[in-house]
Amino acid sequence: VTPPSPAASPAPRVGGLPSYRPGRSAADALADHGVADAIKLASNELPWGPVPSVVEVLRRQAAEVNRYPDHLAKRLRARLASELGVQPSQVATGAGAVGLLNQLALAYVAPGDEVVRGEPSFEAYPIFTRLAGGTDVAVANEHHRLDTAAMAAAVSPRTKLVLVANPNNPTGTAVTLDAILELASFLPPGALLVVDEAYREFVTDPAAGSALALAREHPNVVVLRTFSKAHGLAALRVGYAVAHCSVVETLDKVLIPFSVGALGQEAALASLDAGGEVAGRVAVAVDERRRMAAAVAEAGWDIPDAQANFIWLPAGEGAALLGRHLERAGVVARTFEGAGVRVTVGTADQNDRFLGALPPPGPTSWPLRKPGVGKRAVASPAGDHLGAQRP
Ligand SMILES: Cc1ncc(COP(=O)(O)O)c(C=O)c1O
Numbered sequence: 001v002t003p004p005s006p007a008a009s010p011a012p013r014v015g016g017l018p019s020y021r022p023g024r025s026a027a028d029a030l031a032d033h034g035v036a037d038a039i040k041l042a043s044n045e046l047p048w049g050p051v052p053s054v055v056e057v058l059r060r061q062a063a064e065v066n067r068y069p070d071h072l073a074k075r076l077r078a079r080l081a082s083e084l085g086v087q088p089s090q091v092a093t094g095a096g097a098v099g100l101l102n103q104l105a106l107a108y109v110a111p112g113d114e115v116v117r118g119e120p121s122f123e124a125y126p127i128f129t130r131l132a133g134g135t136d137v138a139v140a141n142e143h144h145r146l147d148t149a150a151m152a153a154a155v156s157p158r159t160k161l162v163l164v165a166n167p168n169n170p171t172g173t174a175v176t177l178d179a180i181l182e183l184a185s186f187l188p189p190g191a192l193l194v195v196d197e198a199y200r201e202f203v204t205d206p207a208a209g210s211a212l213a214l215a216r217e218h219p220n221v222v223v224l225r226t227f228s229k230a231h232g233l234a235a236l237r238v239g240y241a242v243a244h245c246s247v248v249e250t251l252d253k254v255l256i257p258f259s260v261g262a263l264g265q266e267a268a269l270a271s272l273d274a275g276g277e278v279a280g281r282v283a284v285a286v287d288e289r290r291r292m293a294a295a296v297a298e299a300g301w302d303i304p305d306a307q308a309n310f311i312w313l314p315a316g317e318g319a320a321l322l323g324r325h326l327e328r329a330g331v332v333a334r335t336f337e338g339a340g341v342r343v344t345v346g347t348a349d350q351n352d353r354f355l356g357a358l359p360p361p362g363p364t365s366w367p368l369r370k371p372g373v374g375k376r377a378v379a380s381p382a383g384d385h386l387g388a389q390r391p
Helices: 026-033 052-062 074-084 096-108 124-131 148-154 177-184 212-217 245-253 262-273 275-298 316-328 348-357
Strands: 091-094 114-119 135-140 159-165 192-196 221-226 239-242 310-313 334-336 340-344 367-369 376-378
Touching: 026 316, 052 262, 074 091, 074 239, 074 262, 091 096, 091 245, 096 124, 096 159, 096 192, 096 221, 096 239, 096 245, 114 124, 114 148, 124 135, 135 148, 148 159, 148 177, 159 177, 177 192, 177 212, 212 221, 212 239, 239 245, 262 275, 275 310, 275 348, 316 334, 316 340, 316 348
Parallel strands: 114 135, 114 159, 159 192, 192 221
Antiparallel strands: 091 239, 221 239, 310 340, 334 340, 367 376
16 A cells, blocks of 8 residues: 555644653563563553452453543542542542543643643642643752752743642652642643652651542642552542542543443443452552662662652763663663653562672672673663663
8 A cells, every 4th residue: 555645744743743652571671682582661650460359340341342431530439539528520430540630731721822741740740731732841859859848949920730740750759738738829821730649558658648639629720640559450440530620621622432341331330339449459569669778788888768659870971881781680660861860669589689690889880790601791871772761
């Protein structure tokens, strides 16, 4: 078939967009480095499958996927509302927290509007901003923590969304509820403060309160949560927002029909039923996070406080080299070039493997052993084709 000529051209706001790049897989490590038994600690997933009762519900539900699901996931909204102490009209559901972020940008950001966020923060944020024709306003973090005062200073009359990932991805740090309250006071009329609590269940710092109470009371605050992380349901794409009922109504206008499938709805409900088991798994992940952080500090790394299910190695210019070093040892983490490497908490065995592969800090001194080649070579950033590595 001859392709149409000239090829169809996307709208300008789409043409220049970077594509979202998911974490590398164990298969990537095999293809690039010949490592056959690599482990993936790159996407902040839970290392265990869903709890057995959820798997059972999924089995049963599989026989009914000839039917469309409930577009608005009303049973799930009602259940979440009663657990969170809000009205069902204050809960929106979407295809993961990213689905809701996309809906927020589509619904609230017009060309020329601004969206304020931290840097680095969740990589999907600027994509949705630009897709809506908005301007991405990136505010540098301070000591790996969102600088909410600087974010407040970056708010302008054109600001429509302020995005606070709490804890932040990729740095893992959390900000206080007071800092969020203060930031909310800078919002221009008609703007929304979005507190992305995708990793809320892993937070142990009592100073890092949830913004849920704020979202209940304040019409301009939205809280995002997800079943992808603590509940181990990333493949099913179920996220939700708690917001003022007028915001929920608006989000539903741009909800792609049937975004949350029937399997996702039923699994989410069953996972809420198994709350104790889910909390037990989260507690194990948090214990492992503490163990990893302590061992990493023992190895000489100065890392920021980890409040999610990952740790952040601030390797700076050595990030790509460190990511490659770990991958050659069979540990696929997530590299943010020029900034650091994010390592997801895995099972105890997986975490041991990471800790065994972790070199001391110092970007020019890590020995790189090429697979199949017995001798050690000292890598230099220029000689290792660092620029070619995907995050
Ligand atoms: C801060 C943050 N928000 C949202 C998400 C996406 O969550 P979901 O799987 O619900 O789309 C992630 C996933 O990595 C994240 O890090």
